[in-house]
Amino acid sequence: MSDLKVMTIFGTRPEAIKMAPLALELSKRPGIDALCCVTAQHREMLDSVLDIFRLKPDYDLNIMEPRQTLSTITSKCLLGMEQVLEEAKPDLVLVHGDTSTTFAGALAAFYHKIPVGHVEAGLRTYDKWSPFPEEMNRKMVGSIADLHFCPTVSNRDNLTRENITNGIFLTGNTVIDALQTTVRKDFSFTERLLDQLEYEKRKVVLVTCHRRENYGQPMEDIMAALAYIARTHPEVSLVYPVHLSPVVQECAHRHLDGVENAHLIPPLNVEEMHNLMARCYMVMTDSGGLQEEAPALGKPVLVLRRETERPEAVKAGTARLAGVDYSRITAMAEELLENPDAYAAMAHAVNPYGDGQACRRIVDAIQWHFGQRKEPPDEFLI
Numbered sequence: 230m231s232d233l234k235v236m237t238i239f240g241t242r243p244e245a246i247k248m249a250p251l252a253l254e255l256s257k258r259p260g261i262d263a264l265c266c267v268t269a270q271h272r273e274m275l276d277s278v279l280d281i282f283r284l285k286p287d288y289d290l291n292i293m294e295p296r297q298t299l300s301t302i303t304s305k306c307l308l309g310m311e312q313v314l315e316e317a318k319p320d321l322v323l324v325h326g327d328t329s330t331t332f333a334g335a336l337a338a339f340y341h342k343i344p345v346g347h348v349e350a351g352l353r354t355y356d357k358w359s360p361f362p363e364e365m366n367r368k369m370v371g372s373i374a375d376l377h378f379c380p381t382v383s384n385r386d387n388l389t390r391e392n393i394t395n396g397i398f399l400t401g402n403t404v405i406d407a408l409q410t411t412v413r414k415d416f417s418f419t420e421r422l423l424d425q426l427e428y429e430k431r432k433v434v435l436v437t438c439h440r441r442e443n444y445g446q447p448m449e450d451i452m453a454a455l456a457y458i459a460r461t462h463p464e465v466s467l468v469y470p471v472h473l474s475p476v477v478q479e480c481a482h483r484h485l486d487g488v489e490n491a492h493l494i495p496p497l498n499v500e501e502m503h504n505l506m507a508r509c510y511m512v513m514t515d516s517g518g519l520q521e522e523a524p525a526l527g528k529p530v531l532v533l534r535r536e537t538e539r540p541e542a543v544k545a546g547t548a549r550l551a552g553v554d555y556s557r558i559t560a561m562a563e564e565l566l567e568n569p570d571a572y573a574a575m576a577h578a579v580n581p582y583g584d585g586q587a588c589r590r591i592v593d594a595i596q597w598h599f600g601q602r603k604e605p606p607d608e609f610l611i
């Protein structure tokens with residue numbers, strides 16, 4: 230039997246963090262010829278992840294433009310993928326999550342009649358406009374995909390409700406696999422500020438914010454709330470590695486420059502980010518990935534969004550929906566900063582998103598599906 234050609238396709242920072250351990254697992258497995266194609270929808274933020282995981286893509290479409298639109302990303306990915314797929318002829322393409330790269334990668338594979346595996350399948354808010362455009366991206370990829378790798382039971386239930394019942398595997402989220410390789414007790418930061426922060430004495434609040442549906446008034450409110458929290462709580466060190474999007478950069482700096490205990494820094498590499506998260510007091514974020522990582526590290530998360538497709542941490546009591554209104558965000562942050570009981574109730578480690586075995590299960594599932602293995606993989610059940 231000839232080797233099975235499996236191509237991973239990704240383009241942004243979070244996809245890279247969650248696909249890198251899978252690409253490495255694929256490349257270790259006998260019987261699999263692992264190929265990696267990056268669209269580089271992100272450039273610097275993607276390259277930083279590739280460096281940390283020492284991953285060298287076989288193809289790089291290099292599509293990023295400043296202030297790129299959804300149409301340019303999608304069309305450049307689709308055109309670029311045509312050549313790659315015709316040359317490489319993979320037996321299976323793997324895409325991740327819900328970005329424009331994900332959608333274009335799945336669509337390109339479909340046009341070439343190549344089976345698609347969807348990693349991080351089944352997340353839903355059931356609001357077409359939020360997260361935008363991610364909710365529609367993942368639904369469209371769900372319709373195209375042949376194999377669906379669901380992190381959690383509720384993700385699988387979402388697919389079942391849409392009458393997708395074949396090719397579903399319950400694997401856990403690969404982000405927990407990544408986290409297990411990056412967090413170390415003896416880690417020392419290269420970013421000077423992070424080395425100097427007094428984690429025991431001060432309350433280090435880790436912030437990220439970038440989502441498109443938060444552009445405009447919601448982001449204005451979020452940044453104003455952050456400035457208020459920092460100004461009124463001198464014991465707080467607010468650390469905010471700002472996404473490279475010019476829209477986000479402008480808004481964050483306008484509100485927070487000059488606030489003494491608010492530190493706006495460039496994006497961190499993933500090792501620095503995970504180790505900062507492991508040491509911080511709490512997290513305020515609209516990021517998907519941080520909502521999964523912080524609970525595993527026992528850190529309370531205030532989610533700066535109106536809804537979440539990751540209800541597991543909310544159910545487990547480690548995350549709360551703070552929304553995007555100034556007064557609600559400040560009230561919820563103040564409660565966690567001032568009320569030790571409220572803090573203690575949220576600060577416990579839970580792992581609803583995975584056990585670090587997701588990549589192994591996904592590759593087992595692929596080999597089982599293609600007849601290279603007798604047994605299907607075990608399931609991630611909690």
Ligand code: UD1
Binds near residue numbers: 271272273295363475
């Ligand atoms: C994208 C994804 C979003 C994901 C996010 C992770 C889509 C539609 N959105 O949103 O789902 O949550 O990535 O961060 O796929 N930029 C740089 N250098 C970089 C990366 C970005 O300069 O390394 C700047 C560019 O000006 C770029 C802009 O950021 O045009 C926005 O990037 P884009 O990928 O379009 O959107 P994100 O908000 O990052």
Ligand code: UDP
Binds near residue numbers: 497
């Ligand atoms: N991250 C990082 N450096 C940063 C900010 C985030 O390495 O400066 C990591 C974070 O730990 C998580 C992922 O990037 O693994 C989340 O990416 P992002 O918030 O951009 O996208 P989302 O998860 O919302 O799609």
